[in-house]
Structures are given as structure tokens and as C-alpha cells.
Amino acid sequence: MTQSAAPRRATAPTPGDAFDVRPVSGALGAEVRGVDLNEITDAQFDRIHALMLEHLVLFFPDQEKLTPKAHVAFGRRFGEVEVHPFLPKLPDHPEITVIEPDKGGKADEWHIDVSFSPSPPIASILHLITCPPAGGDTMWSNQYRAYETLSPSFKEMLEGLTAVHVLKIPPVVEMSAEHPVVRIHPVTGHRSLYVTRMWTSHIPQLSRQESDAVLQHLFEHSEQPAFTCRYRWDPHTVALWDNRVTQHMAINDYQEHRRGQRVTVNGDLPTGGTPAKPEYRRNGDERYYPRRVNARVGY
Ligand SMILES: O=C(O)CCC(=O)C(=O)O
Numbered sequence: 001m002t003q004s005a006a007p008r009r010a011t012a013p014t015p016g017d018a019f020d021v022r023p024v025s026g027a028l029g030a031e032v033r034g035v036d037l038n039e040i041t042d043a044q045f046d047r048i049h050a051l052m053l054e055h056l057v058l059f060f061p062d063q064e065k066l067t068p069k070a071h072v073a074f075g076r077r078f079g080e081v082e083v084h085p086f087l088p089k090l091p092d093h094p095e096i097t098v099i100e101p102d103k104g105g106k107a108d109e110w111h112i113d114v115s116f117s118p119s120p121p122i123a124s125i126l127h128l129i130t131c132p133p134a135g136g137d138t139m140w141s142n143q144y145r146a147y148e149t150l151s152p153s154f155k156e157m158l159e160g161l162t163a164v165h166v167l168k169i170p171p172v173v174e175m176s177a178e179h180p181v182v183r184i185h186p187v188t189g190h191r192s193l194y195v196t197r198m199w200t201s202h203i204p205q206l207s208r209q210e211s212d213a214v215l216q217h218l219f220e221h222s223e224q225p226a227f228t229c230r231y232r233w234d235p236h237t238v239a240l241w242d243n244r245v246t247q248h249m250a251i252n253d254y255q256e257h258r259r260g261q262r263v264t265v266n267g268d269l270p271t272g273g274t275p276a277k278p279e280y281r282r283n284g285d286e287r288y289y290p291r292r293v294n295a296r297v298g299y
């Protein structure tokens with residue numbers, strides 16, 4: 001199989017670097033110990049940023065002391081922090097989204113966070129505070145690898161296509177955005193697939209039937225187990241993921257209380273490699289209308 005652009009093994013510790021970095025799967029993800037996210041130095045931040053680019057999702061166990069203020073400050077090191085369009089927020093901290101099943105936080109379908117925004121988040125930082133004794137794991141999938149394992153002919157067909165990402169929760173909120181199907185990471189320069197089952201409605205350059213078939217294939221391809229990691233949480237673990245090159249889903253296999261707090265960092269504008277191809281218009285005004293109201297009420 002083609003290797004990912006992102007190296008998979010832990011980088012060798014540099015002198016004076018107390019980080020302990022352990023990959024959690026062969027595809028992506030690493031656990032990082034030896035850092036207190038409440039008070040990180042610039043050098044530690046640079047190392048965390050580099051590790052995120054390398055492993056795509058990082059897990060920091062034992063962050064009991066992380067305060068909401070420090071959580072937001074950690075997010076601000078990556079860029080401007082987002083106020084989520086509809087999920088509940090922490091009182092006094094609108095930048096912190098509360099992830100709780102009974103408040104609409106059971107995100108049990110593969111997705112990219114907020115990809116229906118014209119400028120989707122570059123990173124999400126989830127502090128899991130309470131979790132069930134077993135169950136409630138979360139999975140992430142490496143979208144560099146999803147792209148790299150497509151055939152050359154299929155890659156060529158996708159280059160320059162766009163996809164529309166839609167959120168509809170009538171009458172609360174309705175948003176949509178059009179992004180390249182294959183995006184180029186602004187830092188690493190590598191291509192990755194950028195469509196997701198939860199939000200992507202159609203590819204406007206294709207007929208409706210073609211779009212449905214291509215997207216269905218891309219969803220199944222990008223979610224396959226060989227590209228994923230699955231993380232079993234302990235309370236007060238913090239996950240940081242690069243939202244440009246991963247998808248994730250929460251596994252809905254528990255009844256107990258589970259609660260997390262998330263900070264999301266506002267992003268760049270996703271760019272693709274070549275200019276978009278012309279839209280498909282068979283009968284003048286015949287246009288594809290998203291069939292799926294793809295946001296279930298509550299998320
Ligand atoms: O509950 C989880 O594990 C993940 C929820 C989610 O999709 C998110 O925080 O973006």
C-alpha cells in the first residue's frame with residue numbers, strides 16, 4: 001500500500017525534551033505525555049504543532065488541571081478561536097463548545113468539523129471530562145492516506161472538482177460552502193480527500209447520479225479501517241486534531257454520561273490543485289439540490 005505523506009513513527013526526542021510520544025495506530029494518532037497544557041512554552045507549542053502535522057491527531061492524557069481559560073489560550077496559539085454556530089457553549093466561555101449527548105453532541109457519523117463553513121476550522125481541541133467506564137471511544141481517519149490509495153486515473157478525475165457541504169437544521173441554522181474535493185494542505189503541501197458523509201451533499205460538476213455514486217465510493221473509501229485509529233478515553237484526556245486532513249466519529253455504544261469541552265480554531269480557505277471544472281447543467285436550470293438534509297436535529 002502507498003505510504004502516507006505523514007511519517008508514522010515517533011520522532012526521536014531532542015535533548016531536554018521530556019515529551020513521550022507513542023503512536024496509537026499504524027495510520028495516524030499519537031499519545032503525548034510529559035506536557036501540562038495549562039502552561040506550555042513557545043518551544044513546547046512548536047513541538048506540539050510539528051507533532052500534530054506528523055501524526056494528525058494527538059492525545060494528551062492526565063490534563064486534570066486544564067482550565068477553560070488555558071484551553072482557549074492553547075487554541076489561540078493556533079489561530080483565531082471559533083464560536084460554534086449552534087452547539088451549546090460553556091457559560092462565560094462562548095469559545096468552548098459543550099459536547100454532551102443530551103445536548104446534541106453524539107457525533108456518531110464520520111465528519112470533518114464545520115466543513116459547511118467557507119473557512120472551516122484547521123484544528124479542534126477536545127477535552128474529555130467525563131466518559132463511560134467502557135465504550136464511547138472516538139475514531140479518526142487519515143485523509144492523506146485515503147487520497148494516496150486512489151488509482152491514478154481516479155485521482156485525475158477528481159482534480160479540480162468541488163463539493164458542496166451543507167448544514168440544515170430548520171429553522172435554527174442553514175449554512176453551506178463549496179470546497180475542493182482534493183485539498184492541498186497549506187503547511188505540508190500534500191493532497192488529501194476532503195468530503196465527508198455527514199455534510200457533503202453533491203459535486204456540482206457531475207450529474208446527480210454520478211455525484212451520488214462518486215461520493216458514496218469516496219465516503220466508504222475514506223472511512224476504511226486501515227486508515228483509522230480508535231482511541232479509548234480516560235477522563236481528562238485532551239485530543240488535538242488537524243481538521244484539514246482527518247475525519248472523525250464518536251462511537252455510540254454506551255448509555256452512561258459522557259461530557260467534553262471543545263475549542264475549535266478558525267481556518268484557512270481550502271485550496272485545490274487546479275481551477276474548478278465547469279458545472280454540469282444538462283437542462284439549463286436543472287441543478288442538483290441536496291437531497292439529504294444531512295444534519296439531524298441536535299447536531
Ligand atoms: O464526542 C466525541 O468523541 C467527538 C465529538 C466530535 O465530533 C467533536 O468534538 O468534534
Ligand SMILES: [Fe+2]
Binds near residue numbers: 113
Ligand atoms: Fe466533530
